[in-house]
Amino acid sequence: MTTTGPDPEDLTARARIRDAAMLHFAEQGFERATIRGIAETAGVSSGLVRHHFGSKQGLRETCDAHLAKMIRKLNDEVRSGQVPDQANPVAAANAMMGPYRGYLARALVEGSAEAVFDQMVELSEEWLAEADEKRPDVPDVDRKARATVGTAMALAIAVLHKHVSRGLGVDLFTPEGDLLLARTLIDVYSHPMLSVEDAAEARAALNRLQPEPPPTDRGARSRQRKEQHHD
Amino acid sequence: MTTTGPDPEDLTARARIRDAAMLHFAEQGFERATIRGIAETAGVSSGLVRHHFGSKQGLRETCDAHLAKMIRKLNDEVRSGQVPDQANPVAAANAMMGPYRGYLARALVEGSAEAVFDQMVELSEEWLAEADEKRPDVPDVDRKARATVGTAMALAIAVLHKHVSRGLGVDLFTPEGDLLLARTLIDVYSHPMLSVEDAAEARAALNRLQPEPPPTDRGARSRQRKEQHHD
DNA sequence: GTCTATATAATGATAGAC
DNA sequence: GTCTATCATTATATAGAC
Numbered sequence A, B: 001m002t003t004t005g006p007d008p009e010d011l012t013a014r015a016r017i018r019d020a021a022m023l024h025f026a027e028q029g030f031e032r033a034t035i036r037g038i039a040e041t042a043g044v045s046s047g048l049v050r051h052h053f054g055s056k057q058g059l060r061e062t063c064d065a066h067l068a069k070m071i072r073k074l075n076d077e078v079r080s081g082q083v084p085d086q087a088n089p090v091a092a093a094n095a096m097m098g099p100y101r102g103y104l105a106r107a108l109v110e111g112s113a114e115a116v117f118d119q120m121v122e123l124s125e126e127w128l129a130e131a132d133e134k135r136p137d138v139p140d141v142d143r144k145a146r147a148t149v150g151t152a153m154a155l156a157i158a159v160l161h162k163h164v165s166r167g168l169g170v171d172l173f174t175p176e177g178d179l180l181l182a183r184t185l186i187d188v189y190s191h192p193m194l195s196v197e198d199a200a201e202a203r204a205a206l207n208r209l210q211p212e213p214p215p216t217d218r219g220a221r222s223r224q225r226k227e228q229h230h231d
Numbered sequence C: 001g002t003c004t005a006t007a008t009a010a011t012g013a014t015a016g017a018c
Numbered sequence D: 001g002t003c004t005a006t007c008a009t010t011a012t013a014t015a016g017a018c
Helices: A013-032 A035-042 A046-053 A056-079 A089-109 A114-133 A143-159 A161-168 A175-189 A196-209 A225-229 B013-032 B035-042 B046-053 B056-079 B089-109 B114-133 B143-159 B161-168 B175-189 B196-209 B225-229
Strands: none
Touching (some): A013 A046, A013 A056, A013 A089, A056 A114, A089 A114, A089 A143, A089 B089, A143 B143, A143 B175, A161 B143, A196 B175, B046 B056, B056 B114, B089 B143
């Protein structure tokens, strides 16, 4: 429960402002958040914010960079197997992302944090690369496309956490919420919404609408989808 | 392609303002959007906006109500089998939700539109009720929980459409985007991320952390999860 | 129903003192 | 590095004329 221990060399006023900004941006959004409010939370004057970050936009960019850095750090720790609670990856991810999850959700929706999303897609691609080898299935769509949709779905819980909490009946940030979410994700992720027959049928219906190169084309190696524009 | 034909009795200035507001709220968010800008798009003065809706918040609430109404209408049409393009449900949903998808995404993220989300969860529950009968699986989580997570995931594409478009390489609002998204969704939804073995293992690991009532408890009928609080 | 004009409040940005 | 004081802009809300 170290909440991703704050960097030792990071207790300066600048860091406090940045952390306060991420909090305010997360809870109120970029537009609604005010430099004055952020400064107050950080315990400094509004002028100092300007001194360190130049402008509100500059402050946002610093927050984005910090978020990307933290995501990278989290990913490295996961890959190194340093996750303290490997049994419940959801709880582990929540615990480590905790302080930044709100900002991540906001930033993604407001169009910022593109680098973070793309980075998560890349990680998802790496994960999919391993998973694809174990499956005889021949995917008819680009691996990156699947990684993108999968990433978006994985982020849905964070982005819509308020509504998900309401639907689940418990706050996602509580241990009970973590547990219920983990159980639910296990069920959903192991329980395909479409059977192979339904999928084949849906694909066939799609092909009837707009014939596509036959499924012999893997399309999983190089991701040049520009062939679709040759009509 | 009737874009959910605008109600005949709805071409009044009030409706134009509301539609313009949904557009502005969707593209710029509630805070950033201005009454003046909305009025200009609607071709009226800012004073008239105040006259009809009282305040910016009142305008937002009207938009939310209209969105809920449209979702209900869309759902009824889907249930009645009136969907023009049944072969590609994604494209169909996009086409009908098109004008409101952006607003829906914004409203959900900004905490509004709770009724819409809950409504979609209910629809998902109904859908799951049918699907559950065909599957011998005994879900160890509430149906509502699964419906909630499933709904959030389904909405993820709309909420993060900008990032998804970037990852897919095509704009989701174009026909090519619809097609690629449909193919990808078919693959993802028919391709479980967790094998039954992995799922069982993950569940077991979860139970080791916090023992839970044995899986003989269906928990799918009534949704009282308060039993979990008896520790 | 619709418009113009104004009041009031809040904000980001800035300049300069310590 | 940090603060206080101020400027200029902008937006909502309002009042009143047509």
